[in-house]
Amino acid sequence: MKSYVINLDRSPGRMQRMADRLKSIGADFERVPAVDGRLLTDGEISDVYRPVPGAAAMTPEEVGCFLSHRKCWERIASGQDAYGCVFEDDMLISKRAGLFLVEGSSWIPGDADLVKVESVVGRVWLDRTVHALRDGFELGRLRSYSFGSGGYILSKPAAERLLRVTKVFSDAVDHVKFNPACGIAGSLKSYQMIPALSVQTQSFYPKGSPLIEVPALAVHSDPRFPGNLMEKPWLQRKVLQALRRLGHRLRRHWRTEILFADQPGAFD
Numbered sequence: 001m002k003s004y005v006i007n008l009d010r011s012p013g014r015m016q017r018m019a020d021r022l023k024s025i026g027a028d029f030e031r032v033p034a035v036d037g038r039l040l041t042d043g044e045i046s047d048v049y050r051p052v053p054g055a056a057a058m059t060p061e062e063v064g065c066f067l068s069h070r071k072c073w074e075r076i077a078s079g080q081d082a083y084g085c086v087f088e089d090d091m092l093i094s095k096r097a098g099l100f101l102v103e104g105s106s107w108i109p110g111d112a113d114l115v116k117v118e119s120v121v122g123r124v125w126l127d128r129t130v131h132a133l134r135d136g137f138e139l140g141r142l143r144s145y146s147f148g149s150g151g152y153i154l155s156k157p158a159a160e161r162l163l164r165v166t167k168v169f170s171d172a173v174d175h176v177k178f179n180p181a182c183g184i185a186g187s188l189k190s191y192q193m194i195p196a197l198s199v200q201t202q203s204f205y206p207k208g209s210p211l212i213e214v215p216a217l218a219v220h221s222d223p224r225f226p227g228n229l230m231e232k233p234w235l236q237r238k239v240l241q242a243l244r245r246l247g248h249r250l251r252r253h254w255r256t257e258i259l260f261a262d263q264p265g266a267f268d
Helices: 012-024 042-048 060-078 156-165 173-178 227-231 233-250
Strands: 002-007 029-033 083-088 091-093 114-116 123-132 138-142 151-155 190-194 198-200 253-257
Touching (some): 012 029, 012 091, 060 156, 060 173, 083 091, 083 156, 123 190, 151 156
Parallel strands (some): 002 029, 002 083, 114 190
Antiparallel strands (some): 083 151, 091 198, 114 151, 123 138, 123 253, 138 190
């Protein structure tokens, strides 16, 4: 399985650190030049981005980030492998990642569109039934929104689908992949690796670490929904109905924190 590292031309140090780690675990990887949102013209942005009326607009950096991920999806869709792994260049990669990035993709469930290999702040809902992997790792079906696009594995068919539906987009890349309210995410079968193979440097290291820099791509944003939606009675009824259904479903799910594989207690 090939890994694709999104990296801005103005951040060579980040790429060198990522390359050193990936080489050390024996992973096959390729640098994908990131789209620098700061350099996009208004016309280039309007060609691919359609704002949601009444909602906060995406920043140029977020648009560039989305286009950078699309470049990775294009490589996965046109490549020979059944799956490809995407990393942003501010990630720390576990020393154990080679167990899964080097040894092929037979460990991935056949129905998986996406496997999230990133740890993020907060807890997520997973199926109570998990898939046991080697060396204490597990896979759980992801049942809740989980922000972050710093590390994930994508199937070739899912990459093709994402490319088709995001020629023009209205939401940040995190939401398109993981937020069911944003369309295709609800139809993607996504899994979470437990513990995670990667984590953002700014999440794992204390402030002041030499690894911490200004985020190279984009700060992940909150979901964008027009504020006037909550004033509509029909939406309130829909929300109550959805909450009742959710209560039944959660009996089959569990909420947990996803730790980084190299941190103490990750396998407890």
